[in-house]
Amino acid sequence: MLTEEHFDLFRQFRIKAMGDKLREMVDDASFDKFTFEEKMEMLLDAESTARRDRKVAKYVKQAGFKTPSACVEDVVYLPDRTINKDRILRYSDCGWVERCEVMVIISKTGCGKSFLCQAFGNAACRKLIPTRYTRLADACDQLNRARAAGDGSYYEKMDAYKTVPLLILDDFMTTPISTQNSVDLFEIMEAREGRCATIIASQLEPNEWYLRIEGELMADSILNRIATGARYIDLEGPNMREYFAKKRGAA
Incomplete structure (x- = not known):
C-alpha cells in the first residue's frame, strides 16, 4: 500500500506531477477500469505536461x-x-x-x-x-x-x-x-x-x-x-x- 512516505519520494525525485496523478488514481475508483499500461501512460502524460508548462513559464519570464x-x-x-x-x-x-x-x-x-x-x-x-x-x-x-x-x-x-x-x-x-x-x-x-x-x-x-x-x-x-x-x-x-x-x- 502506498503511504505518504512513498508520495514524498515523488517530490524528492522531482516528478511531483506524476505523484499527484497517482494519488488521484488511488483515491478515485473510476480509474480501476484502466489497464496498467493505460495508467502508466496517464502518469507520464501528467509529468510531461507539467514539465512543459514549467518550461513555458520560464520562457515567458525570461522574455x-x-x-x-x-x-x-x-x-x-x-x-x-x-x-x-x-x-x-x-x-x-x-x-x-x-x-x-x-x-x-x-x-x-x-x-x-x-x-x-x-x-x-x-x-x-x-x-x-x-x-x-x-x-x-x-x-x-x-x-x-x-x-x-x-x-x-x-x-x-x-x-x-x-x-x-x-x-x-x-x-x-x-x-x-x-x-x-x-x-x-x-x-x-x-x-x-x-x-x-x-x-x-x-x-x-x-x-x-x-x-x-x-x-x-x-x-x-x-x-x-x-x-x-x-x-x-x-x-x-x-x-x-x-x-x-x-x-x-x-x-
Whole structure:
C-alpha cells in the first residue's frame, strides 16, 4: 500500500506531477477500469505536461514582457478594428518565426500594437521558442550603460539581441536614436537577417523612421533589413485603453 512516505519520494525525485496523478488514481475508483499500461501512460502524460508548462513559464519570464498575460486568445475583434482573427491565429502558429521572417505592426498609440506583439511573443514561448521583448529606447539605454561600464557586458548584451530566436522591439523609433545606437541597431538587424525572427511595433510608418535615424546611409541600411519582405499588420480602430477603461467602469 502506498503511504505518504512513498508520495514524498515523488517530490524528492522531482516528478511531483506524476505523484499527484497517482494519488488521484488511488483515491478515485473510476480509474480501476484502466489497464496498467493505460495508467502508466496517464502518469507520464501528467509529468510531461507539467514539465512543459514549467518550461513555458520560464520562457515567458525570461522574455521580459510588460504584459506577461497577453495572449492571442484575448485579442478583441471589434467591428471597426482592422484585425482579422484567421490571420492572427495563423501567425500565432509561429511558422513565420521558424522561417526567420520580420513582422511589422503599425498603429497609433492606444490601438493595441504592444498587446498584439506580446501576444505573438507569448505564442512563441508556448512553442518553446526563446523570446526577448523590449522597447527600442530601453534597449539603447541598456547598451549605452553597458558600453560605458567597459566591463565586456556590452558584447554579451549585443550577442543576446543578435541571437535570440524571436526579438520584439516595441515603440520603434518613437524617439530619435543617436548615431552610436544607429550602429548598434544596424549590427543587430544585420546579424538577425535570415537567421532569427523579429517583430517591430511602431506608431510610425517605415518612411517616417528615416527622420529618427542619424545618417542617410545608416538609415537605408537599417530599413532595408527590416522593411524589405516583412509581414505588415496595419492596426486601426478605437483606442483600446479607453475601451477597456469604459468596460471596467461599466462592470
